[in-house]
Amino acid sequence: xxxxxxxxNAAEVFPHxxxxxxxxxxxxxxxxxxxxxxxxxxxxxxxxxxxxxxENTDKISLFLNRGAYPISSGSPSFPNGAVxxxxxxxLFENDIDIEKAGITFxxxxxxxxxxxxVMIKDCLLPTDDMIAFAIGHELSRIQRLDYLAINxxxxxxxxxxxxxxxxxxxxxxxxNTLFDVILKLLLCRMSYLCYKxxxxxxxxxxxxxxxxxxxxxxxxxxxxxxxxxSKRIQLNLIVRRLLGREGKEFYTKEGNEIESSLYxxxxxxxxxxxxxxDSEDITxxxxxxxxxxxx
Numbered sequence: 001x002x003x004x005x006x007x008x009n010a011a012e013v014f015p016h017x018x019x020x021x022x023x024x025x026x027x028x029x030x031x032x033x034x035x036x037x038x039x040x041x042x043x044x045x046x047x048x049x050x051x052x053x054x055e056n057t058d059k060i061s062l063f064l065n066r067g068a069y070p071i072s073s074g075s076p077s078f079p080n081g082a083v084x085x086x087x088x089x090x091l092f093e094n095d096i097d098i099e100k101a102g103i104t105f106x107x108x109x110x111x112x113x114x115x116x117x118v119m120i121k122d123c124l125l126p127t128d129d130m131i132a133f134a135i136g137h138e139l140s141r142i143q144r145l146d147y148l149a150i151n152x153x154x155x156x157x158x159x160x161x162x163x164x165x166x167x168x169x170x171x172x173x174x175x176n177t178l179f180d181v182i183l184k185l186l187l188c189r190m191s192y193l194c195y196k197x198x199x200x201x202x203x204x205x206x207x208x209x210x211x212x213x214x215x216x217x218x219x220x221x222x223x224x225x226x227x228x229x230s231k232r233i234q235l236n237l238i239v240r241r242l243l244g245r246e247g248k249e250f251y252t253k254e255g256n257e258i259e260s261s262l263y264x265x266x267x268x269x270x271x272x273x274x275x276x277x278d279s280e281d282i283t284x285x286x287x288x289x290x291x292x293x294x295x
Contacts, residue, residue, distance in 0.1 A: 007155075013080065015083040016080065019071065024064065025088050037086070052136070054076065060084055061082070090131055099112050099121075122234075130224040132220065133228055158198075165191075200262050204263075212276070229269055
């Protein structure tokens with residue numbers, strides 16, 4: 001229980017020493033130095049933070065991570081603050097940046113002037129709206145103190161309750177040693193599966209709520225969210241096709257990633273954002289119709 005408590009909370013309590021140090025993108029010339037965050041990312045961060053009404057932005061450290069998605073850890077309400085890692089492809093501002101980045105596929109250079117190369121470049125070019133949406137998503141998530149509190153104690157508490165239930169089986173059922181061991185193993189397995197589903201459901205809800213909050217912050221951020229998820233899905237489909245049979249082990253035919261059930265499906269997130277976009281369009285049309293009737 002103590003080990004789980006430390007594991008689940010170390011990144012939240014010490015975000016700079018854990019999340020940022022482990023995942024941050026570093027320069028090739030000086031491995032100890034972090035890659036500088038682009039100015040337009042800083043500008044979008046300031047604008048979105050202002051929209052969110054955040055005054056203590058100095059307690060949030062912005063950096064570039066080595067992954068394909070934004071991440072965050074900690075909270076502005078905590079003594080050590082929070083960190084927010086934007087994906088490394090947010091460095092690209094134009095086609096030339098991508099071509100000079102030295103990106104290869106399975107050790108082979110990509111022909112950027114080919115049809116496929118143009119499609120890949122389009123998927124790797126973020127707009128300001130996409131950056132703003134990603135920042136808004138993470139700002140919303142790190143402000144969810146209720147989720148941080150539940151997540152910090154969920155795993156240790158679940159383990160403790162599982163231990164108490166499993167430990168009580170010999171006294172309650174009076175089974176022989178073999179059946180008692182089998183029952184204990186089954187209870188532990190069932191408990192783990194239930195925890196896994198509960199933990200994933202909880203994270204999915206927080207992620208969808210963060211999408212919703214970010215999208216509703218500003219119309220351009222809603223469009224940025226739709227574009228961001230659409231491009232990631234499109235890139236996954238391209239990679240799936242290039243990998244052939246092996247690609248089916250990593251990506252579904254819809255463009256979702258198979259590796260983890262913890263994260264919500266990209267297509268599901270995109271569907272919710274498009275539904276929100278459609279509802280806003282309907283509201284605007286109704287408003288215009290009402291205005292025309294008044295005239």
